[in-house]
Amino acid sequence: MTNFSDNNKYSNNNENKEVLIKEVTRQFSSTVARHASEEDDEKKWLLEHCNSPVKLEILQEISVIGLHVLDAIGRFEPVNSITISKETAIPKGTVSKTIKKLISKKLIVKKPLPNNKKESIFHITPLGKELFELHDALHKQMDSAINNFLKKYDDDELQFLIRFLRDFQELTWSSEESEKK
Numbered sequence: 001m002t003n004f005s006d007n008n009k010y011s012n013n014n015e016n017k018e019v020l021i022k023e024v025t026r027q028f029s030s031t032v033a034r035h036a037s038e039e040d041d042e043k044k045w046l047l048e049h050c051n052s053p054v055k056l057e058i059l060q061e062i063s064v065i066g067l068h069v070l071d072a073i074g075r076f077e078p079v080n081s082i083t084i085s086k087e088t089a090i091p092k093g094t095v096s097k098t099i100k101k102l103i104s105k106k107l108i109v110k111k112p113l114p115n116n117k118k119e120s121i122f123h124i125t126p127l128g129k130e131l132f133e134l135h136d137a138l139h140k141q142m143d144s145a146i147n148n149f150l151k152k153y154d155d156d157e158l159q160f161l162i163r164f165l166r167d168f169q170e171l172t173w174s175s176e177e178s179e180k181k
Contacts, residue, residue, distance in 0.1 A: 042067075045138050055131055058105050065090060067135050069098045070124070073108055074132035078121040107131060 042064055050056045062070075072084045081099060085092045099122065102108045107128035110120045124132055150158065 042138060046134055049134060049137070052130070054127070055134070058107070058131065062101070062105065063098070065094065066098050066101060067131070069095055070102055070107055070128055070132055071135050071139075073122045074124045074129065074136070077123050078111070080119055080121050084122075102128070
């Protein structure tokens with residue numbers, strides 16, 4: 001038989017857990033909102049560190065998605081649009097539109113595959129390479145900052161974060177799936 005103090009303890013644990021869950025949710029939402037604005041920060045950093053009027057003009061006209069597509073081409077060239085889409089998690093249609101803009105800015109070139117009239121591969125131009133390298137420098141700085149930030153956590157905390165993030169990626173918002181978990 002459960003006595004009153006056990007029920008009270010259970011109730012307090014549930015209430016405490018609900019409070020903690022609300023705080024995690026609030027913090028997570030706040031973090032997502034804060035980092036959603038990073039595209040503006042990314043563009044601002046690139047503009048501040050650009051040393052050429054030509055590149056500065058292009059940077060002002062190109063989207064952050066365009067920079068990420070250019071980055072994928074720079075890293076994987078020669079590369080096709082399907083691989084770019086997979087590597088960047090950008091939809092194929094968006095990649096296709098972005099590629100047209102990058103070609104028009106003379107940042108990449110399109111070459112047909114010799115034995116395949118439908119598929120093309122993309123290469124970065126010298127101007128595109130300069131922007132690619134600037135964007136790469138930003139990401140190296142970001143990676144270093146993230147690495148330094150995560151070093152303050154011990155191995156157990158990092159393993160928990162990995163588990164949490166993997167579980168969160170598998171989370172579905174449909175009611176059937178949510179109820180099973």
